[in-house]
Amino acid sequence: MAFTFAAFCYILALILTAVLIFFVIFHIIAFDELKTDYKNPIDQCNSLNPLVIPEYAIHVFFTVLFLFAGQIGTVIFNLPLIVYHVRRYLNRPVMSGMGLYDPTTIMNADELGRAQKEGWVKLGFYLISFFYYLYSMIYVLVSSTA
Amino acid sequence: MEGSGQPQKNPQDLGSMNYSIAAGQTKIPNFVPNGPVSGATPFSHWSGDSNRMQTAGNINGYMPHGHVSSVANTSVGGPINNFRQSFPTATSTQPLPVNGSKASHNYSLPPTMGPQQIPGNNLPGTQSRPPPQIPLPGALPSLSVTSNTSNQGFISNFDNRTTGRPNELPVPFHGQGQYSHQVNPLMQKTPIQTPGNSEPSSEKSSRGPSPVSGSTIDALESQFTPGHGASSPQFPLNRGSPLSGSPLPSTSPSGTPPRVSQPQPQPGPSGLPPRMAAPFQFTQPPIPGHQHQGHPAAEAYTAQHQSRFGPPPPMLASSVPRSSAPAPPSEMLPGSNHQAPPVRGSTPHQFYWSSPPSSSVGAPQPPASNNQGFSPGSISNTPMHSVNSNPSNTPVASSAGMPPVASSLSGFPPTSNTSKFPPSSNTSGFPQLSNAPGLPLVSGPIPAMPRFPPAPASTGGGLPPPPTSSAPGFPPAASNAHRYPLPPTLAYSGYPRPPASGGSSPLPPPTSSPFGYPNPPPPSNAGGVRPPYGSNISGLPPPVSQVVGQMGPSPPGIPYGAMPPGSTQTTTSKYPTPQYMQATTQQMVPGAYPNNMNNMTQSMSQLGVQDSHRSVNLLNERHLISPEGVETAKPTLPHDFKKVNCNPDIFRCTLNAIPQTSSLLNKARLPLGILIHPFKDLSQLPVIQSSVIVRCRSCRTYINPFVVFVDQRRWKCNLCFRVNELPDEFSFDPVTKTYGDPQRRPEVKSATIEFIAPSEYMLRPPQPAVYLYLLDVSFNAVETGYLSQFCQILLDELDKLPGDARTTIGFLCYDRSLYYFNLAEGLSQPQMLVVPDLEDPFLPCPDNLLVNLHESKELVIELLNQLPTLFEGNHETGSALGAALQSAHKLMGPTGGRVTVMQTCLPTVGPGALENREVSGDSGKNVAHIGPATDFYKKLSLDCSAQQIAVDLFMLNGQYADLASLSCISKYSAGCIYYYPSFHTVRNPGLVDKFDTDLRRYLTRKIGFESVMRIRCTRGLSIHTFHGNFFVRSTDLLSLPNINPDAGFGMQMSIEDNLQDSSTISFQAALLYTSSKGERRIRVHTLCVPVTNQISDVFAGADQQAIAALLAKMAVDRSLNSAISDARDAMMNASLDALGAYAQQIPSSQRSSNTILAPQSLRLMPMYMLAMLKSVAFSLAGSSKVDTRVFAMQQCKVLPLCNLVQMLYPHLYPLHKLSDENPIKRGKEEIPSAGILQLSSANIERTGLFLMDTGEAMYLLVGSAVGDQVCQAVFDKPNFASIQDGMMDLPELENPTSERIRSFVNYLMDSRPNGVIFLVIRDDSKHRHLFFQHMLEDRTENSMSYYEFLQFLQGKAKG
Structure with a gap:
């Protein structure tokens, strides 16, 4: 059992994915609050927007690490989400600050629905990734022993 | 003091300016004896900022500081008047205390300060100030009017205050003195002889203010506490703190109020007012009965805001139980300060309500609210409940007690106050209706709806198939001849009928003809009637040749020549009055509503149901619009609703028969939505002043004509179906003084009603009318000559501006610099203060930039006389609109109000500067150019919205001015936009008249401040998208800092659940606003629409005008989000889909390949779609300018339905x-x-x-x-x-x-x-x-x- 770079990547990705899961849960809760009138959209956007780039960055970060570690399968697994993130960010509304969410349009039912759907899908994706990384980590650790 | 002695600085020299201010600041502590604590208060929160900011805090912070102490004193037991006094004066950025520590700090002020606050000194606007040329940083002038204080009294009191505390005196001066330096030498130019004002162009037609905007009730004004600044829940913006602006106190070493979050980086000398620094504990009012009065509002407020701001501060949590009610009191949020920390909101109310009985000032006594310990869930029920259950707490002394008593809409004489607020509201606390001769509360005259029996579903299919002869081309004249001459009774649309049948029946219902060709009987009508179609057929001729012919200079014989010269005799004389026309176009005419309702119902019933299920072959039917105009579709309600539905001009649904399921809706392929014109001027509106407003306990729906009374004591909500108790008062008939049938109540008789809201609906005392005018005075602006016209019009209308004694006005001119005008009462002439610093705009003096209109009227008039000449020959081309708007935001922040911007060119300097994005020939086909270039204006607009400021734009530009970006400032602050392309007083006289009329109407029309509108709908429906100018604050709540009578809104709805619970569904729009007289009012419109499970009914009930209007709004969104061409495709598909879906559901025997069948109710849909495709907004062919297109799109979003349809x-x-x-x-x-x-x-x-x-x-x-x-x-x-x-x-x-x-x-x-x-x-x-x-x-x-x-x-x- 040798602690390879790939194993390190998986461990790191495991932790970061846990972080991402928290992010996405926050995201889901936030939009749920919006939908149920608990929160003011301005405040909600102000709290959501700063998290967008970090989330994307974390995801890109460990994907790049996987690339360096030669885990091409894992990279391909993550690639669609990266592409989606980039596209999403390029098509964001005109904003001076960071982020995606515009308080003036966020209350549109389409936008809300999309954001909520996105949250759930991402939560699923990150959960799957989490277990996938866990499995891969063990696999890498075990296989490198052999 | 040193500052004032310094020689005048070059105003451009900021450095020296700062320096002098700073110097002043350092002096201040020496003058301030009132203890370290209070001395520190105003400054402390600036302390982390730049030198200049300190100064700013200092200058305006100082004075208010005295007021803070007054607050403290009075709240301990001093006369109520002191509160009042302190409200208006509190205009600087002292934050409200957020916890007990701050409060105690305030109360630790030296006792010596208290006595100087003379009870009577509460007319801030009237202050005299020792050195006449230096204005004292006084109170917000217009805010306080208290009944027992005369101006004289105030003046002396004020002197008292200033002289009584000599140590304080210098400081305000100090600040002012320094600022007087910054005044540009230009300012000295101000004393200019009155220029010859150019005469305003004559009005084309006299158009008074809206009929309803009516009467002033001065007697009531004393009820309104002045306290804007102080008691308002408006606080420093904490937009900066993303997560919450959580009100948790930060322990600042100086013991200063924990700054919740710094508003703007640079608050400027007069930033925001110091807030009432009083904790809950101190606000216990003297009488026990009052003890809890603050709570409903306060709690509601917290409830509202806690959810937004995260955890409440500990102290608050203990004193006001935190509400976890899922539904906050719905219309409760006038303050609508997203950023307001909870406690602050409550504090003012304590003051506001806690007037000691001795005070004749008439602090609004809220109906005493009962339980201190509101259970969390009970909040939403407070309004009616609290009033009911504890009426005896209402002090008898409160003769002027209740908040705004009816200045009833159209001249209702308010009944005496005492009768309105009987001491014990349980027994005699019946709702007092404002009765006035001629304006019956109960809208009796509104006729009952025509009751259309639900048409059999089969009729749609039962029509005779269209003749196949009408096939591909167009019926030649010959065939027309034999087909058209229908007997007169068959003519549906009233096309020329023979005189004999003329006036008899307004709109004879078509009895059979499926294509009701409304044709004249040809032979006998030689003189009076058009020739038969064949001769002037060119509208629908064999396409190419004829149509081309139309474009040319009218080939003789085809379009024009068809009518012999002698035939000019009117054909219209053959028809009856356009009944519909009256209904739709007379809206502004007083008295039109009831009459037309009658007419309309008659006509509607005559149109008959037979029509609604008829099919029209569009390829044959050419006369789709009757001379009376397009009929107004109305829902056909079932029999037992012998009630009046909402006026269709106010409230309409695109489908007058709502499909029961969303799949049925999808099958019909029609958009579902509502269009509302909530603040429309009405000639008749029942206004109710009631101690109890009956609302559903679970969904907060207002009781309305469409509820079901289970028995005499209970009613079933028509939106959520909950069964509610009926309060006793509700069955009391104030006219007969008997208890009886609740159905007699106006609430149950009229679908449009207005309540005068009790205190539960206020988060702060109603704001005064505040108007700020931002005038572009750059070279371009002066060149157009608008300024003199504007000034003249404003001079003319100055007395007609809606408002009361507190009305406040201000002016701010800008080119590359900002020009403020100090209009303090007592000055001999307006004082101009120039601020060339744009990046960090600050207010050159803390007060008197917004002044009480009545107190400073001479100065205002003089300023308006001088303005046109003042900037004559200005060659500065830059326009710093962004900075001007930021300043306006700062200036108005404490009160809210209306900002009117006159802009003539692209803003090029300072924050919010824009670039010319227009590409010649592009005409906005590029999506990027019809969307905003920057979010500066949007963000500013949201900030304004949070402070209850609306920005209205008058665009007078000849060149491109990027309306797409600028319009954002109005879009999200619920403003309105006027556009006068290439306005020029000489070169473009046509627009001058229009500008004149528009501006006069704009200035004098009714206005509602700090308003919110909530749309409720029956369970199962939900609002999908909103259209209009507003900010959407939650799923069903629109924040509208101002509401004007010309604003329309649209909402797309979606069906979430099956609607089988009831045979009808209802929409209710409740608009809570503060009238210009300072009353809080709620205008409620309820629309009831039947539900159907038959697709044929859906089609029969479709409202083509509403559908077109809604599609136009949706198309604007589509254009902005993807592309105009997409929007055009969507329009075509919309009509295609709808007609296709219709064709699907009629028997195939009637279909043929050469027809386009449309239901009678949708016969105009393709026409409207074509009109939209050709309109300026969506046309890709024309070469219109980007601004023109953007404006047209904007109009699509905001115009009320009938205006929009007419535009299209x-x-x-x-x-x-x-x-x-x-x-x-x-x-x-x-x-x-x-x-x-x-x-x-x-x-x-x-x-x-x-x-x-x-x-x-x-x-x-x-x-x-x-x-x-x-x-x-x-x-x-x-x-x-x-x-x-x-x-x-x-x-x-x-x-x-x-x-x-x-x-x-x-x-x-x-x-x-x-x-x-x-x-x-x-x-x-x-x-x-x-x-x-x-x-x-x-x-x-x-x-x-x-x-x-x-x-x-x-x-x-x-x-």
Whole structure:
């Protein structure tokens, strides 16, 4: 059992994915609050927007690490989400600050629905990734022993 | 003091300015004896900031500081007046205390400060100040009016205060003195002799303020506590702190108030007011009965805001139980400060309500609310509950007690106060209705809805199939001849009928003819009626040849020549009065509503249900619009609702039969939505002043005519179906003084009603009317000459500005610098203060930039007289609109109000500077150019919205000014936008009249402040998207800092659940606003629509106008989000899909390959879609400018339905056929009318006069063969050739023809809220296109004719 770079990547990705899961849960809760009138959209956007780039960055970060570690399968697994993130960010509304969410349009039912759907899908994706990384980590650790 | 002694600085020299200020600041502590704590208070929160910011805090912080102490003292037991006093004066950024520590700090002020706060000194605006040229940083002048204080008293008191505390005196001066330095030398120029103001252009028609905007009740004004600043829950913006702006106190070493979050980085010298620094504990009012009065509001407030702001501060949590109620009191949030920390909101209320009984000031006594320990869930029930259950707490002494007592809408005399607020509201606390002669509360005159029996679903299919002879091409004249001559009774749309059948029945219901060709019986109608279709068929002829012909200069014989010269006799005389027309166009005419409702219902019932299920083959049917105009679709309610539904001009649903399931809706392929014009001027509106407003306990719906009374004591909500108790008061009839049937109540009799809201609906005392005018004075602006016109109009209308004694006004001019005007009362002339610093705009003096209109009236008048000359010859081309708006935001922040911007060019300097994005020839086809370039204006707009500021834009630019970006400032702050392309007082006189009318109307129309609108709908429906100018604060709540009577809104709805619970569904729009008189009012509209599970009913109930309007709004969104071409495709698909879906559901036997079948109710849909495709907003063919397109799109979003439809499909009247037969009645006057023609050149005759009315413009086309007598009679010219092209008015001639035409034109002009451009166009004029571009059914080089469009649709439908 040798602690390879790939194993390190998986461990790191495991932790970061846990972080991402928290992010996405926050995201889901936030939009749920919006939908149920608990929160003011301005405040909600102000709290959501700063998290967008970090989330994307974390995801890109460990994907790049996987690339360096030669885990091409894992990279391909993550690639669609990266592409989606980039596209999403390029098509964001005109904003001076960071982020995606515009308080003036966020209350549109389409936008809300999309954001909520996105949250759930991402939560699923990150959960799957989490277990996938866990499995891969063990696999890498075990296989490198052999 | 040193500062004031310094020589004048160059105003541009910021450094020195700062320095001098800073110097002043360092001095202050020496002058301040009142202890370290209080001394520190105002400064502390600035302390982390720059030198300049400290100064800013200092200068204005100082004075208020004294007031803070006064607050403290009075709250401990001092006279109430001190509160009052302190409210208005508190205009700087002292934050409210957020916890006990801060409060105690405040109360630790040296006792010596208390006595100086003389109870009476509460007329801040009237202060005199020792050195006349230096204004004291006084209170917000207009805010306080208390009944027991005279101006004199105040002045002396004020002196008392200043002299009584000598140590304090210098400091305010100090600040001021320094600032007086910054005044540009230009300022010295201000004392200029009054310039000769240019006369305002004469009004085309007299148009008074809205009929309802009515009466002042001065006696009541004393009820309104002045306290804006202080008691308002408006606080420093903490937009900066993303997560919450959590009110948790930060322990600042100086013991200063924990700064919740710094508002703007640089608050400026007069930033925001110090807030009432009082904790809950101190606000215990003297009488026990009052003890909990603060709570409902406070708690509601917390409830509202806690959810937004995260955890409440500990202290708050203990004193006010945190509410976890899921639904916060819905309309409770006038303050709507997203950033407001909870506690603050509550604090002011404590003060506000806790007036000791001794005070005759009349602090609004809220109906005492009962339980201190509101259970969390109970909040939403407070309004009615608290009033009921604890009425005895209401002090008897509160004669002026309740908040705003009716200044009832149209002159209701308020009944005496005492009777309104009986001491014990349980027994006699019946709702007091404002009764006035002539304005019955109970809207009796509104006639009952015509009750259409639900039409059998089968009728739609039971129609005779269209004759196949009408196949591909167009029926040749010959075939027409045998088919058209229908007996008169068959004529549906009232096309020329023989005189015999003329006036008998307004709209004879078509009995059979499926294509009800409303044709004249040809043979006998030689003189009076049009020739049969064959001859002037060009609208729908064999497409190519004829249509092309229309474009040319009217080949003789086809369009124009069809009518023999002698036939100018009116055909319209054959029909009855356009009943619908009255209903739809007379909106502004007082008294129109009830009458027209009658007419309309009659006509509707005559139109009959038979119609609604009829199919129309669009390819054959050419006369789709009857001369009376398009009928207004109304929902057919079941029998047991013998009630009046909401006026369709106010509230409409696109489908008057709601599909039961979303799958049925999808099958019908029609958009579901509502269109609402909530603040429309009404001639009759029941106003209710009631101690209890009955609302559903679970969904907060207001009781309305469509609820079901389970028994005498209970009612079932029609939105959520909960069964509610009925309060005793509700069955009390104030007229007969008996208890009885609750159905007699106006709430249950009228679908539109207005309540005067009790205190539960206020988060702060109602704000005064505050108006700030931002005037562009750059080179470009001066060149257009608008300034003198604006000033003159404002001078004329100054007395008519809606408002009360507290009305506040201010002016701010800008080019590359900002020019403030100090209008402090007592100055000999307005003082101009120039601030050239744009990056960090600050207010040059803390007060008196916004002044009480009544107290400083002379100065305002003088300023308006001077303004035009003051900037004459200004060569500065830059425009710092962004900075000016930021300053305006800062200036108005504490109160909210209305900012009016006059902008003539692209803002090029300072924050918010924009670049020219217009590419020649692009005309906004590029999506990026119709969207904003920056979010600066959007963000600022949201900040404004949070502070209850609305920004209205008047765009007077000739060049590109990036309206797409600028409009954001109005869009999200619920402002309105006017656009006058290439405005110039000399070169473009047509617009001058329009500007004049618009501006007069704008200045004097009714206005509602700090308002919110909530849309509720029956369970199962939900709001999908909102359209209009507002900020959406939650799923069903719109934040509208201002509401004006010309704003319309649209909402797309979606069906979430099956709607089988009930046979009807209802929408309720509740608009809570503060009237200009300082009353809190709720206007409630309820619309009830039946539910159906038959698709044929859905089609029969479709409202084509509403659908077109909603589609236009959706198309704007589509254009902005993807592309205009997408939006165009969507429009075409919309009509295609709807007609396709309709065709699907009718029996195949009726279908044939050569028909386009449409239900009668949707027969105009393709026409409207074509009109939209050709409109400025969505046309890809024209070469309109980007700004024009953006404005047109904006109009699509905000215009009320009928105006929008008219904009899309203008009205065309044959003026030569004015008929007296069915005159329009306006007062005693009878105005001849003309029927509406369809927009096809086929309807244009060379011998006639035609008026095209687009809503914004009227073009009078003079046919080239018009008779000489007509020329003489109407234009005072011997013949056609001598008529001057481009006349902008009709000469006033003393002959019947001229008088009739003018009265009709004036009637049309008066029946709209805005001004119009009027232009006479000769048939051979080069401006001819202005008229003919609106001929929507014609073909142009790059657009289809209506017939081609139909064929196109048909082709697409076939695949």
